[in-house]
Structures are given as C-alpha cells and as structure tokens.
Amino acid sequence: MLFWVEAGIANTSHAETLNVCYDQWAPMTIFPSEASSDRGVVIDMLDEIYSAKGYQLKYYEVPLARGLDMVAEGLCDMLPEYLFSKNAEKGFIYASEATFLYTSAFVVRRDEEWLYNGIHSIKGKRIATGPGWDYSSISAGYQNYIDDPKNSNFVEVIAGDDDVVERILQMISENRVDLYADNELVLLHTLNRLNLTDKLKVVHPGFENKLLEMPIFSKKIPVVKRQELIKIWNEGRLSLKGEKEKMLLSKYNVTFAH
CATH class of the missing domain: 3.40.190.10 (Periplasmic binding protein-like II)
Known part of the structure; x- marks a missing residue:
C-alpha cells in the first residue's frame, strides 16, 4: 500500500x-x-x-x-x-x-560609417550569425542571403556552449567579422556588460519587420x-x-x- x-x-x-x-x-x-x-x-x-x-x-x-x-x-x-x-x-x-515584439538593430565597429538600407548594403561585409537562427520572418532577403552558398565566405556561423552574442561582439571588436543583427535590447545590454561601447556601436535601422x-x-x-x-x-x-x-x-x- x-x-x-x-x-x-x-x-x-x-x-x-x-x-x-x-x-x-x-x-x-x-x-x-x-x-x-x-x-x-x-x-x-x-x-x-x-x-x-x-x-x-x-x-x-x-x-x-x-x-x-x-x-x-x-x-x-x-x-x-x-x-x-x-x-x-x-x-x-x-x-x-x-x-515580446522586439526592435532589431545592427552592431558594427565605432569607426564604421555604415547603415543597413537593404541587402545590397551588406554585400562584401563579414556577417555573424548562430546555428539554428532564422531571420526569415523579419527579413526574407537577409535569410536568403546568408543561406546562399555563394555568400558562404562572408557568413560566419558562431557555435558554442557559452554566450554566443558575447563572442560575436568580441569578434567584431577584433575585426574578425564586420556586423551582427539582433534584438536591440540584447545588443545594448551586452555592449554595456562587456564595456565595449568605446569600440562598437548599435546602428539603426534594423530589419523591416520586428522580432516576434x-x-x-x-x-x-x-x-x-x-x-x-x-x-x-x-x-x-x-x-x-x-x-x-x-x-x-x-x-x-x-x-x-x-
């Protein structure tokens, strides 16, 4: 019993x-x-x-x-x-x-004079992303660009068990990649936490749709x-x-x- x-x-x-x-x-x-x-x-x-x-x-x-x-x-x-x-x-x-519904933005080095104004503006830039990350609902063009095999030399997929966003921002500051897109709140939080605001900056506009x-x-x-x-x-x-x-x-x- x-x-x-x-x-x-x-x-x-x-x-x-x-x-x-x-x-x-x-x-x-x-x-x-x-x-x-x-x-x-x-x-x-x-x-x-x-x-x-x-x-x-x-x-x-x-x-x-x-x-x-x-x-x-x-x-x-x-x-x-x-x-x-x-x-x-x-x-x-x-x-x-x-x-939540988030506003997206990009991170680049502070001395970069760059703004996102369509897919043509990222050509030739070294883009960072992570495995399993899907941008198709906020920018189908951006997702198609990073999925296209002919652009593979310009796309770095950053994997690992640690904080991937943190690693990516460090890589941008070290000139190993050029830009990264994400939730604006996450980008600002991470930049402040890593004390990278003197080396990197958040730039707008982000993608055409918000992150749902x-x-x-x-x-x-x-x-x-x-x-x-x-x-x-x-x-x-x-x-x-x-x-x-x-x-x-x-x-x-x-x-x-x-």
Missing part, C-alpha cells in the same frame, strides 16, 4: 514538472552564475505563470540549436523564446501569445497536455500585461521604446 502511495506521489510530481530549455539572450533569458541567480525577464515571467498553476520548473541552460533539438526530441517540454517563422521545424508548436518571439512546445507531449500548457501560457501572458509586466522589466532595467 505504501509503495503505491509513494509511486502515485512520484508520478504526480513528475506530471507537474515543466522541463524548460533556454539559451543565453540577456537580459531576456540569462544563465545564472555565482555572481547572480537571475534568469532574465522572460524566465521570471514563465516561472510566475506556471508556478501559479502548481508546476515546478526545471531548467536546462543550452545553446539555442541544442535547445531546439531537445524540444523536438521531447527532452524538454518547451523553450520560452523562439523567433516566429512559417519555415520553422515541425518538432514543436508555437503558443499564441508572444513573449514566441514560446514553443514539444510535439512529443500528449496533445491534451500540450494544449493545457499552451493555454496556461496564453492566459498567463495576457494577465501580466500592464503593471506586472513593468515590474518584471524594471528588475532588469529594461525599457521598450514606443
């Missing part, structure tokens, strides 16, 4: 654990360190939403490409932010409510369970609009330009 009670408790506990894969994209998603236990705006938001429904969240800090694989394989139930794309792999389902970031959920989760997890996110994200959202953002000194 005791055995079955304990087994039942274990199963209940397992059912209420949400396995979350996420990558370093500070200040929105952050790997905790000895210096700070902070996990970023979006992870705090996720924790508040699911904890209120009785879930325990278990985190796996991994590079984005590995996180996508782990969600597709069912090793993680979800990943909290992935750029919305109609061309996305089929191993996961998007939620309906976005985390959505949580994704594994297709390996049973349909009814997955629908429930997505419903919890959608309703929870809506409930955080307004003052609650401002409080989460202010913790990380994040302000959205309107």
Whole structure:
C-alpha cells in the first residue's frame, strides 16, 4: 500500500514538472552564475505563470540549436523564446501569445560609417550569425542571403556552449567579422556588460519587420497536455500585461521604446 502511495506521489510530481530549455539572450533569458541567480525577464515571467498553476520548473541552460533539438526530441517540454517563422521545424508548436515584439538593430565597429538600407548594403561585409537562427520572418532577403552558398565566405556561423552574442561582439571588436543583427535590447545590454561601447556601436535601422518571439512546445507531449500548457501560457501572458509586466522589466532595467 505504501509503495503505491509513494509511486502515485512520484508520478504526480513528475506530471507537474515543466522541463524548460533556454539559451543565453540577456537580459531576456540569462544563465545564472555565482555572481547572480537571475534568469532574465522572460524566465521570471514563465516561472510566475506556471508556478501559479502548481508546476515546478526545471531548467536546462543550452545553446539555442541544442535547445531546439531537445524540444523536438521531447527532452524538454518547451523553450520560452523562439523567433516566429512559417519555415520553422515541425518538432514543436508555437503558443499564441508572444513573449515580446522586439526592435532589431545592427552592431558594427565605432569607426564604421555604415547603415543597413537593404541587402545590397551588406554585400562584401563579414556577417555573424548562430546555428539554428532564422531571420526569415523579419527579413526574407537577409535569410536568403546568408543561406546562399555563394555568400558562404562572408557568413560566419558562431557555435558554442557559452554566450554566443558575447563572442560575436568580441569578434567584431577584433575585426574578425564586420556586423551582427539582433534584438536591440540584447545588443545594448551586452555592449554595456562587456564595456565595449568605446569600440562598437548599435546602428539603426534594423530589419523591416520586428522580432516576434514566441514560446514553443514539444510535439512529443500528449496533445491534451500540450494544449493545457499552451493555454496556461496564453492566459498567463495576457494577465501580466500592464503593471506586472513593468515590474518584471524594471528588475532588469529594461525599457521598450514606443
């Protein structure tokens, strides 16, 4: 009798654990360190939403490409932010409510007189990106350019288990690549954290469309369970609009330009 009670408790506990894969994209998603236990705006938001429904969240800090694989394989139930794309792999389902809609920008060396004004303006530039990163929804032309084999000598795909954005910015400062595009908030945060503002600068405009970031959920989760997890996110994200959202953002000194 005791055995079955304990087994039942274990199963209940397992059912209420949400396995979350996420990558370093500070200040929105952050790997905790000895210096700070902070996990970023979006992870705090996720924790508040699911904890209120009785879930325990278990985190796996991994590079984005590995996180996508782990969600597709069912090793993680979800990943909290992935750029919305109609061309996305089929191993996961998007939620309906976005985390945030971000403005994009570029980083170049401070002495560069360069602005993005279409695909022709990046020709001949050494562009940095990461594995699994898909820009097609914010600029189909840019994604096509970096995918085109004839441009491969000008595209550096930077992989690794550490902070890829940090590595890319260091590479730009060392003249190993020329430019990089990302969420403006992430670029400014990383430049300030690395004390690179005297060497690099953020330039506008970015891409023609904003970055729509959505949580994704594994297709390996049973349909009814997955629908429930997505419903919890959608309703929870809506409930955080307004003052609650401002409080989460202010913790990380994040302000959205309107």
